[in-house]
Amino acid sequence: MQAFIKAVSYYLPENKLTNAELSALFPEWGVEKIANKIGIDTRHIAAGDQFASDMAIAAAQQLFEEHNVNPAEINFILYCTQSPDYFLPTTACIIQDKLGIPVKAGALDFNLGCSGYVYGLALAKGLIAAGIATNILLLTSETYSKFIHPKDKGNLTIFGDAAAATLVSTEGFAAIGNFELGTDGKGAGNLMVKQGAIRYPEKSADTVQDGYGNEQSPGNLHMDGPEIFAFTSKEIPALITDTLKKNGVSKADIGQFILHQANQYMLEHLRKKMDIAPENFYIYMANVGNTVSSSVPIALYEAMKEKPVQPQAKWLLAGFGVGYSWAGTVITFI
Numbered sequence: 001m002q003a004f005i006k007a008v009s010y011y012l013p014e015n016k017l018t019n020a021e022l023s024a025l026f027p028e029w030g031v032e033k034i035a036n037k038i039g040i041d042t043r044h045i046a047a048g049d050q051f052a053s054d055m056a057i058a059a060a061q062q063l064f065e066e067h068n069v070n071p072a073e074i075n076f077i078l079y080c081t082q083s084p085d086y087f088l089p090t091t092a093c094i095i096q097d098k099l100g101i102p103v104k105a106g107a108l109d110f111n112l113g114c115s116g117y118v119y120g121l122a123l124a125k126g127l128i129a130a131g132i133a134t135n136i137l138l139l140t141s142e143t144y145s146k147f148i149h150p151k152d153k154g155n156l157t158i159f160g161d162a163a164a165a166t167l168v169s170t171e172g173f174a175a176i177g178n179f180e181l182g183t184d185g186k187g188a189g190n191l192m193v194k195q196g197a198i199r200y201p202e203k204s205a206d207t208v209q210d211g212y213g214n215e216q217s218p219g220n221l222h223m224d225g226p227e228i229f230a231f232t233s234k235e236i237p238a239l240i241t242d243t244l245k246k247n248g249v250s251k252a253d254i255g256q257f258i259l260h261q262a263n264q265y266m267l268e269h270l271r272k273k274m275d276i277a278p279e280n281f282y283i284y285m286a287n288v289g290n291t292v293s294s295s296v297p298i299a300l301y302e303a304m305k306e307k308p309v310q311p312q313a314k315w316l317l318a319g320f321g322v323g324y325s326w327a328g329t330v331i332t333f334i
Contacts, residue, residue, distance in 0.1 A: 003125040004172030005331060007067035008301045010164040010294060011059035012044040017156070026153040028213075034157055035286075039264020043160030043289035046143045052083045053091050055163035056141035057098050063137075063165040071100045074167075076133035077107040078123055080116035080140045080293045082322070083147070084109060087197075095139065106133065113191075114260045114321030116140055116293035117164070118329055121317075122179045124168035138166040140293035144221060147193050149207065151215035155223055158263055160289025164297035174315075177330040180243040187231055187324035190224040228321070232266060236320050237274050243328030249314060254280065254330070256303055256315040261285040261295035282307070293319070309333050 019031040019041055035041055046055065056079060063069055079092040092107035101107075106127075112119050117140050124136040141163035148155045168176070195203045195218040203219030216222050236259070244251060257276055259267060261284060271281045284299040285291075291298060296319050303315075313333045320326035 001128050001131065001170055003128040003168055003176045004170065004334070005121075005166060005174045005176060006169040006172030007063055007069060007167040008164065008297050008304075009059060009063035009066050010162060010298045010301055011055050011062055012162050012288060013046045013050055013055060015045045015047055017043045017045050017160075022153065022157055029153050029157070037263075037265050038157055039267075039283065039285055040157065040160075040289045041286045044162060045145045046161040050143075051085055052081045052141040052143045052163070053085050053095055055143070055161065056081070056095055056139040056165070059141065059163035059165040060095070060099055060137060060139060063167060067167070069167055072102060073135050074101045074137045075105045076124075076127055076136040077101065077105060078120050078136060078138045079107070079109045080112055080120050080138075081109065081142060082111055082113055082292070083143045101137070112325055113142075113292050113323065114262070114295065115319035115323065115325040115327045117166075117296040118179070118317055118319040118327035119181070119325070120166075121168065121176055121329060122181065122327065125176050125179075128168070128170060134170050136168040138168055140164045140297065142292040142294060144292060147221040149215050149217060149220040151207075152220065154212055154214045154225065155221055158290045160291050162288060162291035162294040162298060164294040164301075166297055172334070174331040174333045177332060178246045180239060180246050180328045182235065182239065182326045184231075184235075184324040187227065190227040190231070191322040192222050193220065194222065195219040229266060231324055232262070232320060233269065233273065235324070235326055236270055236318065239318055239320065239326050239328050240274055240316065243316060243318065243330060247330040249330060251276070253314050254316045255309075255313045256307060257281050258296060258299045258303060258315060258317050260319045260321060261299055262290055262321070292321075295319075
């Protein structure tokens with residue numbers, strides 16, 4: 001049975017962190033420098049009493065209202081987050097109850113970052129192909145802001161909080177193609193929150209300063225930027241090539257390449273390395289930042305508003321990052 005994307009919506013928290021505010025905190029990090037290199041002007045930040053599940057619920061409610069979706073029709077919830085409300089229970093179970101989705105629906109969380117949306121599409125397609133579900137609510141929601149040290153200008157500059165909701169069904173506006181997936185756990189330590197879970201439950205107050213003046217601690221988000229850049233530069237062009245091959249198409253067949261919105265410098269590096277024309281390479285992060293697992297569906301939503309889409313048009317979606325983990329697929333518009 002074929003799987004389709006039927007609807008997409010997203011939610012952004014009200015609080016914002018602008019480049020001007022960041023520059024006031026870190027005078028050496030000028031407004032124009034941030035905008036030119038990172039490609040981000042504003043990030044939305046979850047309130048202190050607002051959590052990833054709250055944003056996921058808001059995104060789902062937006063989807064229900066915007067696309068006239070009845071919660072009673074949902075028969076599976078896939079919830080991607082790395083900032084769950086609790087160790088247990090599964091947050092997707094709480095979301096099911098709060099959204100009024102039938103108790104006969106399946107629900108599970110999965111812990112992935114920037115590749116999570118495309119992995120979620122793969123899981124949803126598998127559920128439909130196996131006859132397990134027909135209307136799957138795929139939610140991505142992240143509050144990385146709660147992991148970042150207040151003096152870590154690098155990560156504060158890049159990440160924004162957001163949630164997205166996608167309905168994957170047996171009919172819709174775009175057929176979901178074949179997937180190319182990858183994992184390399186050797187890179188796990190290069191993007192990690194080391195303390196606070198079971199292996200290292202106690203959070204240390206000790207901080208270290210990296211070579212760029214960012215303060216971090218083992219209880220906060222650690223990102224080794226050069227190593228992440230090296231991983232991306234090596235693996236993602238191959239991911240794109242393999243995804244095209246898996247779907248029996250060429251680069252020229254793709255109307256839009258929508259990659260994880262990491263930062264503008266990295267995306268432009270990838271675009272040039274893969275020789276993709278700017279008009280075929282969609283970037284949307286200036287007003288939202290790097291929203292982790294929600295970056296691809298947010299960019300997809302905005303691209304569909306901005307770009308004319310003809311029947312049988314093919315777009316490539318790819319996510320990559322923490323894990324290391326990467327995923328790609330091609331969607332074909334009906």
